[in-house]
Amino acid sequence: MDSDVASSSSRASSPELEEAGSPELPPSRVFEALCREPGAPQRRPGEPSPSGPAGGKPRASRQEQRLKVNSRERRRMHDLNQALDGLREVMPYSQGPAVRKLSKIATLLLARNYILTLSSSLQEMRRLLSELHAGPRSQQLPQARPMHPAACSLAAAAGYPGCRPAPQETHRTAAGPLGPFYRHYSGLPCLCSVCQAAPQELPRTAAAPSCLRASK
DNA sequence: TAGGCCATCTGGTCCT
């Protein structure tokens, strides 16, 4: 559904953009060109002429001011979208032509959950390392306290005994801002808002994410 | 066709 904005939000529904939107020009250049060339504006009926007062300093007319403000606003939103694209690039979800782009709200929610998950995993790893270095007695696995799956995967990569990376799973979220499809990555707990309703209480077992269990 | 998501425009507010 977001395919219309997949090309870095450069939908040119505005007449200004259609005129200045050259594929060779980076967006910022396009916007600069727009700022420099307020000419041929599509004046609305009833609006004053863009030409300034006769004789005096060529003060920007109301129309020119409006065009400049509009251009700045477009550039601002474009920068915001570029930042969001950068965020999507580092998010653990499938990327490719067949995968729908995350919406803005989904990107923000997923990023928040991702940060919380990484923080939790870091804490778990620190706990494991401290147990490993505590002495030979504590080198046994703390079976009574199952590890967080993300920590277990990290520990497996570090050669910690008894840890196996979980198989990668793909699951559907019933609804919500993440969209219908979300790929669950091995070793990472599910980041969707369904599973992360209480991020402080991340599951400590390697069982399937709750949304996997909930969905049929 | 309804609803979601988006880009854009626009006016207001705040800051420099």
Added chain:
DNA sequence: AGGACCAGATGGCCTA
């Protein structure tokens, strides 16, 4: 005055 930021309105595109 000019720029940044914000929120509401509007209209287009897409999907279920």
